[in-house]
Amino acid sequence: xxxxxxxxxxxxxxxxxxxxxxxxxxxxxxxxxxxxxxxxxxxxxxxxxxxxxxxxxxxxxxxxxxxxxxxxxxxxxxxxxxxxxxxxxxxxxxxxxxxxxxxxxxxxxxxxxxxxxxxxxxxxxxxxxxxxxxxxxxxxxxxxxxxxxxxxxxxxxxxxxxxxxxxxxxxxxxxxxxxxxxxxxxxxxxxxxxxxxxxxxxxxxxxxxxxxxxxxxxxxxxxxxxxxxxxxxxxxxxxxxxxxxxxxxxxxxxxxxxxxxxxxxxxxxxxxxxxxxxxxxxxxxxxxxxxxxx
Numbered sequence: 052x053x054x055x056x057x058x059x060x061x062x063x064x065x066x067x068x069x070x071x072x073x074x075x076x077x078x079x080x081x082x083x084x085x086x087x088x089x090x091x092x093x094x095x096x097x098x099x100x101x102x103x104x105x106x107x108x109x110x111x112x113x114x115x116x117x118x119x120x121x122x123x124x125x126x127x128x129x130x131x132x133x134x135x136x137x138x139x140x141x142x143x144x145x146x147x148x149x150x151x152x153x154x155x156x157x158x159x160x161x162x163x164x165x166x167x168x169x170x171x172x173x174x175x176x177x178x179x180x181x182x183x184x185x186x187x188x189x190x191x192x193x194x195x196x197x198x199x200x201x202x203x204x205x206x207x208x209x210x211x212x213x214x215x216x217x218x219x220x221x222x223x224x225x226x227x228x229x230x231x232x233x234x235x236x237x238x239x240x241x242x243x244x245x246x247x248x249x250x251x252x253x254x255x256x257x258x259x260x261x262x263x264x265x266x267x268x269x270x271x272x273x274x275x276x277x278x279x280x281x282x283x284x285x286x287x288x289x290x291x292x293x294x295x296x297x298x299x300x301x302x303x304x305x306x307x308x309x310x311x312x313x314x315x316x317x318x319x320x321x322x323x324x325x326x327x328x329x330x331x332x333x334x335x336x337x338x339x340x341x342x343x344x345x
Contacts, residue, residue, distance in 0.1 A: 053104040053120055059132055060099050061085055066092070071214030077101060077117075090119025091211035094196050098136025099124045123204055124197065126162055130154055133161050141193060144185035149177060165190055199224045206253045212246065215239050229254065233266035244270035259298045264306035267296040269315060272337050281340045285318060285333035307335070314338055 058079035064087075066073040073092040076085035088103060095101075105119040127136050138150030142165075145153065156175050157164050164171050169187045172178045178186075196217065202225050203213040219239050220227045227234060232254060236247040244266055256263060271292050275283050283291075285307075292303045310316050317336045 054106060054117075055102065055104050056086065056088075056117060057100065057102045058082075058086065059127060059135070060095060060097050060101055061135070063095055063097060066095055071211070071218070077103075086117055087113065087115070088117045088119055090122070091209075091214045092119070092122060092124075093200050093214045093217050094193070096124075096136060096141045096193075097139035098127050098132050098134070098141075100127055100132070121204060121209060123201055128159065130158055130161075133159070137161070141189070142186055143189040144182045149175075152176060153178075195222045203228065206250055208250060212239070212242055215241060231262050232256070233262050236266055236270070258296070259302045261302075261306060261309065264292075264296060264298060264302050265310050265315075268292050268303065268306055268310060269337070271295055272316065272335065276337060276340065282319075282334040282336040285335055288335050 056077070056079050058077040060075050061078050062076040062085070064074040064076065066075075071091040071093050072089075073095050074087065074089050075092070075095055077088050079086045088101075088105075090103075090105065092101075101122055101124045103117065103119050104121045105117055108116050108118045110116050127133050134150055134154045137145050137153060138147035140146070152175050153172065154161050157171075165186065169183055169190070172183050172186065173180070199217050199222070200213055203216060206228075208216065216224050216228070216235065216239055228250065232251040233244070233247045235242045235250070236244045247266065248263065251260075251263060271288070272283065275288075289300060289303050289307070292298075293300055296303070307316070307318065311318050315338055317338055319334050319336065320332060
């Protein structure tokens, strides 16, 4: 059972650009001192409000920590929080001193001004047209990151996987996942068919969708390959796919034809002379294994 905590990120102790793994200090109401949190967070920023689900763990060297399983962030609402947020280095063109000036000028309306009336930043001493353009661009990039992470996590994608997806596809993440979540199983390390299938289900993909069947067949063939099968007889494979995917035979057969046409698999007659039982003598290879056998 997960515990939920919410607080403001006060310090980023460590973060990996590649994996998103982060160690941060979070100010949580009701807790003495700052809470050490660990887990995958995409582009963590000092000043952000973070709502986390996870569990308390004890590190032998660093003591009590909160290990994140899921999270979402939102921009702060208090003047103090906004100042920390802007001064964190998040927005290129705004350092701690400039952040203080901006917040002093606009108070709680600061983020609204940046979002909707960015040209008003010219009212702050030291901010010219060039810097305003820089701030506008950086703000838009951060907004994209937030939107992608919220979308992915609202569809059951854990923070670790969400970070990997964003690193792989960037601003196109939502589009890619909506169009074909099964792409993740082959293009994002650590996300297999089962995880991608769960995401697809939350997005409303039908069990008998072509995309699911095609990805499912490749998944089954890869599982068989791990068991030592370079190829597998066609008919038993169709039955196995039906059982695992819980779909009708014609769905599997059509998908076999499609992925064979796309050269992802090779369906080969092992004995072309036996016409009567020809179907039983077909073998299915993943393309990479067929070429290595040839």
